[in-house]
Amino acid sequence: xxxxxxxxxxxxxxxxxxxxxxxxxxxxxxxxxxxxxxxxxxxxxxxxxxxxxxxxxxxxxxxxxxxxxxxxxxxxxxxxxxxxxxxxxxxxxxxxxxxxxxxxxxxxxxxxxxxxxxxxxxxxxxxxxxxxxxxxxxxxxxxxxxxxxxxxxxxxxxxxxxxxxxxxxxxxxxxxxxxxxxxxxxxxxxxxxxxxxxxxxxxxxxxxxxxxxxxxxxxxxxxxxxxxxxxxxxxxxxxxxxxxxxxxxxxxxxxxxxxxxxxxxxxxxxxxxxxxxxxxxxxxxxxxxxxxxxxxxxxxxxxxxxxxxxxxxxxxxxxxxxxxxxxxxxxxxxxxxxxxxxxxxxxxxxxxxxxxxxxxxxxxxxxxxxxxxxxxxxxxxxxxxxxxxxxxxxxxxxxxxxxxxxxxxxxxxxxxxxxxxxxxxxxxxxxxxxxxxxxxxxxxxxxxxxxxxxxxxxxxxxxxxxxxxxxxxxxxxxxxxxxxxxxxxxxxxxxxxxxxxxxxxxxxxxxxxxxxxxxxxxxxxxxxxxxxxxxxxxxxxxxxxxxxxxxxxxxxxxxx
Amino acid sequence: xxxxxxxxxxxxxxxxxxxxxxxxxxxxxxxxxxxxxxxxxxxxxxxxxxxxxxxxxxxxxxxxxxxxxxxxxxxxxxxxxxxxxxxxxxxxxxxxxxxxxxxxxxxxxxxxxxxxxxxxxxxxxxxxxxxxxxxxxxxxxxxxxxxxxxxxxxxxxxxxxxxxxxxxxxxxxxxxxxxxxx
Numbered sequence: 001x002x003x004x005x006x007x008x009x010x011x012x013x014x015x016x017x018x019x020x021x022x023x024x025x026x027x028x029x030x031x032x033x034x035x036x037x038x039x040x041x042x043x044x045x046x047x048x049x050x051x052x053x054x055x056x057x058x059x060x061x062x063x064x065x066x067x068x069x070x071x072x073x074x075x076x077x078x079x080x081x082x083x084x085x086x087x088x089x090x091x092x093x094x095x096x097x098x099x100x101x102x103x104x105x106x107x108x109x110x111x112x113x114x115x116x117x118x119x120x121x122x123x124x125x126x127x128x129x130x131x132x133x134x135x136x137x138x139x140x141x142x143x144x145x146x147x148x149x150x151x152x153x154x155x156x157x158x159x160x161x162x163x164x165x166x167x168x169x170x171x172x173x174x175x176x177x178x179x180x181x182x183x184x185x186x187x188x189x190x191x192x193x194x195x196x197x198x199x200x201x202x203x204x205x206x207x208x209x210x211x212x213x214x215x216x217x218x219x220x221x222x223x224x225x226x227x228x229x230x231x232x233x234x235x236x237x238x239x240x241x242x243x244x245x246x247x248x249x250x251x252x253x254x255x256x257x258x259x260x261x262x263x264x265x266x267x268x269x270x271x272x273x274x275x276x277x278x279x280x281x282x283x284x285x286x287x288x289x290x291x292x293x294x295x296x297x298x299x300x301x302x303x304x305x306x307x308x309x310x311x312x313x314x315x316x317x318x319x320x321x322x323x324x325x326x327x328x329x330x331x332x333x334x335x336x337x338x339x340x341x342x343x344x345x346x347x348x349x350x351x352x353x354x355x356x357x358x359x360x361x362x363x364x365x366x367x368x369x370x371x372x373x374x375x376x377x378x379x380x381x382x383x384x385x386x387x388x389x390x391x392x393x394x395x396x397x398x399x400x401x402x403x404x405x406x407x408x409x410x411x412x413x414x415x416x417x418x419x420x421x422x423x424x425x426x427x428x429x430x431x432x433x434x435x436x437x438x439x440x441x442x443x444x445x446x447x448x449x450x451x452x453x454x455x456x457x458x459x460x461x462x463x464x465x466x467x468x469x470x471x472x473x474x475x476x477x478x479x480x481x482x483x484x485x486x487x488x489x490x491x492x493x494x495x496x497x498x499x500x501x502x503x504x505x506x507x508x509x510x511x512x513x514x515x516x517x518x519x520x521x522x523x524x525x526x527x528x529x530x531x532x533x534x535x536x537x538x539x540x541x542x543x544x545x546x547x548x549x550x551x552x553x554x555x556x557x558x559x560x
Numbered sequence: 561x562x563x564x565x566x567x568x569x570x571x572x573x574x575x576x577x578x579x580x581x582x583x584x585x586x587x588x589x590x591x592x593x594x595x596x597x598x599x600x601x602x603x604x605x606x607x608x609x610x611x612x613x614x615x616x617x618x619x620x621x622x623x624x625x626x627x628x629x630x631x632x633x634x635x636x637x638x639x640x641x642x643x644x645x646x647x648x649x650x651x652x653x654x655x656x657x658x659x660x661x662x663x664x665x666x667x668x669x670x671x672x673x674x675x676x677x678x679x680x681x682x683x684x685x686x687x688x689x690x691x692x693x694x695x696x697x698x699x700x701x702x703x704x705x706x707x708x709x710x711x712x713x714x715x716x717x718x719x720x721x722x723x724x725x726x727x728x729x730x731x732x733x734x735x736x737x738x739x740x741x742x
Contacts, residue, residue, distance in 0.1 A: 121578065122589065125632065126633075129577075179632065181633060181634055181635035183732055183736040185740065186735060187735050303630065305627050308626075309623060
């Protein structure tokens with residue numbers, strides 16, 4: 001069989017049933033074989049390679065399995081770059097397969113040749129160029145192993161055209177279980193656990209910061225167990241909003257620049273902070289010189305290189321979140337810290353009165369982002385797969401959707417990639433057709449990857465897109481208003497008639513302007529399993545609050 | 561501000577195309593200049609060793625080393641301060657024949673622990689192995705004699721700790737799982 005067919009056989013062996021891609025000159029031998037695999041591999045033709053890579057990310061994040069995308073050489077490959085970088089910083093297991101010019105032409109600037117290996121070296125967990133068909137089974141096996149073990153990440157495999165066309169000896173597929181020098185799962189160090197247990201037992205004001213590592217290792221149960229046994233309040237990063245039921249009495253809210261007021265203030269009061277599977281990103285910590293100086297920090301992290309990168313913990317546990325949380329929850333002394341947990345409440349109440357109520361239950365004026373999201377949260381019972389784009393829509397969705405059992409949050413946390421929402425939603429809906437998948441997107445982000453409406457339409461992918469249209473690049477506008485003297489520099493982004501655009505792709509769509517029409521429109525959107533774009537005209541100059549301003553410490557968070 | 565000084569970073573790696581690039585990217589991202597770089601096969605067949613000298617702070621070097629260590633094809637990375645290693649560099653000096661007559665060259669060569677590597681009609685080549693300081697000193701001495709070309713290799717080192725790479729690999733193998741069904 002040819003290299004191309006061997007590649008498809010390998011994908012089948014790894015359980016791949018869906019790939020997202022876009023054909024082109026160099027990758028044609030693979031697409032020619034794919035023609036015969038239609039009953040086994042569902043290839044989704046996106047409208048741009050960026051759509052394919054974000055869809056693969058959405059697929060991976062919604063399932064925990066590897067998302068696969070493919071593109072041709074040159075521009076096909078470079079169009080994947082943003083999504084690969086996004087997957088790298090957000091630890092998403094994807095495999096990008098790119099075709100390459102024939103091996104004897106490598107380095108000669110042949111038509112559609114780009115050194116995609118060189119380009120993607122800093123933004124992949126691993127990349128490799130296959131130049132011989134015989135290499136394919138072993139390298140694909142390695143790619144799947146590396147993508148999904150340890151701290152997950154993107155893998156790029158570049159395959160020269162001759163390797164796709166030539167015959168290869170492929171008889172039996174052997175999955176990869178070991179790579180020399182690669183250490184994915186650190187064994188739990190009992191001494192570290194013991195030290196952490198002692199520190200937690202002695203704590204009076206402990207606080208858990210739960211990051212993406214919790215949802216990546218599916219450690220929701222273990223997180224709740226530790227929190228309940230030792231009476232520790234839990235705050236989540238935006239990557240892990242579904243890490244604990246948002247109604248849980250110990251859940252205190254979202255971390256970060258636009259997170260919970262109580263959580264930010266209390267971070268600088270806690271005596272022991274247990275950071276689980278998070279990077280202490282600048283959007284979480286604010287000014288590091290004013291961050292949790294009073295606290296002893298325990299950092300649980302699977303990636304050794306993250307420990308001490310931003311903050312120097314008092315104790316580190318280099319292990320996956322699930323194993324570490326399980327060990328801690330079995331060893332810590334039962335406690336309740338009721339006064340400490342209760343002390344979050346007056347601060348939260350203050351935020352409710354000054355910010356949240358106004359955002360989610362306004363009675364006059366334009367529709368606000370928060371009320372749209374709150375209403376959808378209620379109507380979906382907090383169990384949807386929520387996908388966001390980037391900017392104000394993202395912050396509003398993260399703040400006002402109440403994540404409960406069965407929910408997922410798919411958001412571009414580290415890279416902040418505008419245009420992520422629609423294609424990632426496509427990937428998530430393809431992966432989990434039984435779930436309600438809702439993408440919240442602004443009018444700016446919508447215009448970056450709107451072409452994927454074509455993908456939704458052609459494949460009847462029932463993603464629900466909620467377009468929050470404030471006619472501005474809202475987040476940049478907010479910063480210009482607050483920190484750049486109100487000089488609105490190129491944020492007034494005139495949009496098209498979005499309903500007409502959606503209808504042009506045969507996607508049902510409605511525009512809501514009046515508050516009284518909102519509820520019925522949402523019901524209509526959620527009623528069936530068809531693709532839908534709900535455009536909501538929202539207050540043009542609404543700001544996302546509260547906010548830790550750039551340069552400020554977390555305890556200096558402002559409510560207005 | 562933390563003090564900057566010389567650190568020698570070593571990385572034992574697979575012999576794969578492009579790995580040099582992957583390693584140097586870690587330095588480039590943090591805007592750290594590489595003072596010298598040597599790559600060769602180690603005592604273990606198929607495992608290569610990178611020896612990289614940088615002028616930086618300890619905390620920066622620690623972060624860089626853990627990021628190099630994390631690269632899939634890197635088996636183990638270490639860093640050393642100057643007193644933890646024995647380091648040598650090789651220098652070659654191309655001299656004009658006229659220099660021979662200017663001093664007692666034989667004695668000069670012996671006194672400087674150097675040797676004549678090659679002699680042609682118009683020039684001769686001196687070779688010296690030593691520390692960067694020693695090869696630099698010889699360069700200064702040769703300058704008045706009209707040096708034509710000078711080149712110095714990257715640093716090669718032997719480390720003082722007695723633990724071998726095999727033992728480090730053994731330790732690492734014992735402290736990790738390779739798959740989740742452990």
